[in-house]
Amino acid sequence: MSLPSTGRPVILRVLALVTTLLVLAAACGANGRSTDSGAETEAATATQAGEAGESGEADPAVVGSGAEGHPATTPDSAADPVAEGSVAPTSSAPSTTTGPPAEEDPPLPVRCRGIDLPLQPREITFVLQGRLFAVDFGGTLRCLADVRIDKEIVPVSNLRWSPQSDAALLDQGRVITMGGGGRSGGDASYDGADFSVPSGTALIxxxxxxxxxxxxxxxxxxxxxxxxxxxxxxxxxxxxxxVVYHPDGLHLLVWGRDGATGRSRLLVTAENGTAPALLMESDSAVISDVVVTPDGATVLYVLSADDGRELRALDLEAATLVDESGDEPVRSLPPVRPEDTTLLYEGVRPLGRVVPEPDGPRVLFAEGSCEAGSEVLLVDLEEGGYEIAAAPGVSGVPIGFLTHGSVVIEGFGETCGSPGPLLGVDVDSGDVETVMPRVEVASMRVMRSQPRFNLLDVEMTPAGYGPSPDTPSG
Structure with a gap:
């Protein structure tokens, strides 16, 4: 990807050839889906001039994108980040961001053609000044959607993509879909909401x-x-x-607290929440931030206790027992204790924002908070979990992987909750390049593949809760 303002970054320029091959492969299997990005991008200044000539005033959503006069993003939660295991900004205290020098925002396209299919298997997207943008490996910016409400710019602090990359989830359950549909939301908290798998037609x-x-x-x-x-x-x-979906689309992983015993539990249920089975239980520590790797084989989670935090991994595939004594093999998955799972990292600061590599063994996560500084770390599941700093000296949170060796990080702004830089990092060389000087929120748009491991027909221990699988949801 090249910088929209200063040219092609060194760490991303080498991706163009590899990406071209991936794009051709993805296009062949798209079954006629269009990947046309629309039309050429237009500089904001040029468009404003044309609009001003017609209407006499410029659209406030496209007048420059500098920090001055820019609305600050709303923190995800005011909860204690240590208690919640969250690294999201929670106040307006000064952050400890360090990294490349601040740059002027490049001209932004303002003609939004609507959400289209991604041009690459992995694409960086972000929100700024009331618009949702995508940037490809060549550095070209596309405006995907106008995300203002009644033409008013509102802060956006959440951005997630559906499994098919045809819908975007914003704050408070607001959804924008391909073709301009969606929902306004706002009738519930929607904290931690994500799309159903594989269709993406529901939020959970x-x-x-x-x-x-x-x-x-x-x-x-x-x-x-x-x-x-x-x-x-x-x-x-x-x-x-x-709660999160297992990538097989047939099961949910649900974590919480048993009211009778006070124990923290991780359950596996049917897609409608019925037939709960016990996967893990902890007497004193709290299970949170559960993520399943895209291949469906590993559960990543944070375990929090009074004396610290741990990032752990449960290998579902290895823990599944196979009995071949009968006519047909029988697969079973007995409950486990946290101490029986793999310890990837331990520390005393909050852990969160766990992001697994889409098609590899690496995992990104953040340790710390905006106020005290947050370090983005990387572990490799195949190498025993020895962590390395993904971007030494940069305070922020991980967004995702561009390739096996390059990642995207969203740095904290001048104050917690204000727009911060979007950075591309080569984790092997340590090179850091600025993708955008300021964004409100960013997310990777990834073309997901089918998981190789599923929980179908795996026998598990009932958790002692109802209802039965025959009970209708609602």
């Missing part, structure tokens, strides 16, 4: 201790039937703290 998240589900094209949401206790009082219910 934890709402007031239960699993919530919403359509990406209709307003409103529903609470799923499980997991709830079979024969216990309401105060002894299982309190859901987070």
């Amino acid at each position: 998240w934890a709402e007031e201790g239960r699993i919530a589900l919403a359509s990406t094209t209709r307003e409103g949401f529903q609470i799923l039937a499980g997991p709830v206790p079979a024969d216990t009082a309401p105060e002894e219910e299982f309190v859901v703290e987070g």
Whole structure:
């Protein structure tokens, strides 16, 4: 990718040839899906001049993109980052960002042709001044969507993409889909919400201790039937703290607290939250920030205790037992304890923003907070989890992988919650290049492949909660 303002960065220029081959392969299998980016990008200054000649005033969403007068992004949560294991900015305290010198924002395209299919298997996207942009490996910026509300610029602090890359999730459950559809949201918290797998036609998240589900094209949401206790009082219910889809699209991984025992548990349920099975249980530490690697084989999670934080990995594939004594092999996955899983990293500061490599063994995560400084670290699952600093001296959070050796990091701004730099980092050489001087929020748009490991027909230990698989959700 080349810088929109200063030319092609050294660490990304070498990706062009490899990416061309990947793009050709992806295009052949797209079944007629269009990858035309629309039209040429236009400089904001030139467009403003034309619009001013027609209307007499420029659109405030496209008048420059400098920090002056720019609305600050809203923090994700005001909770204690140590207690929550979060590294998101939580106040307006000065950050400790270090990195490349500040640069002027390049001209931004303002003609938004709508969300199209990605031009590469991995594409950087970001929000700035009320617009959603994508930048390709050649450094070309495309405006994908106008994300203002009633032509008013609103802060955006969340950006996620559906598995098919045809819909974007913003703050408070707001969704923009290909073709201009979506939903406005705002009727629930939507904290930690993400798309269903593989279709991306629904959102799922934890709402007031239960699993919530919403359509990406209709307003409103529903609470799923499980997991709830079979024969216990309401105060002894299982309190859901987070939920993610397994990449097989048939199961959910649900973590939370058992009301009767106070233990932190990780469950596996059917897609509608029923038939909960126990995967992991901890007596004293708290399980959080659960992520499943794209191949479906490994569960990454943060374990928090009074004396520190740990990033751990559970190899589902290795933990699954196969009994071949009968006519047909029987697969089973017994419950495990956290101490029986692989320790990848331990420290005393908050851990979070765990990002696995789409098709490799590397994992990015952040340690720290905006106020005290946050270091982006990298571990390799195949090399025993010895961590390295992805970008020494840069305070921020990981966004994702461009290639096996290059990553994208969002640095913190001058104050926590203000726009910060978007950086490309070669983790082998340590070279850091500025992709954009300032962004509100960024996300990798990735073309996902089918997982090689699934939980279909794997026998697991019932967790002792209802309802049964036959109970309808709603």
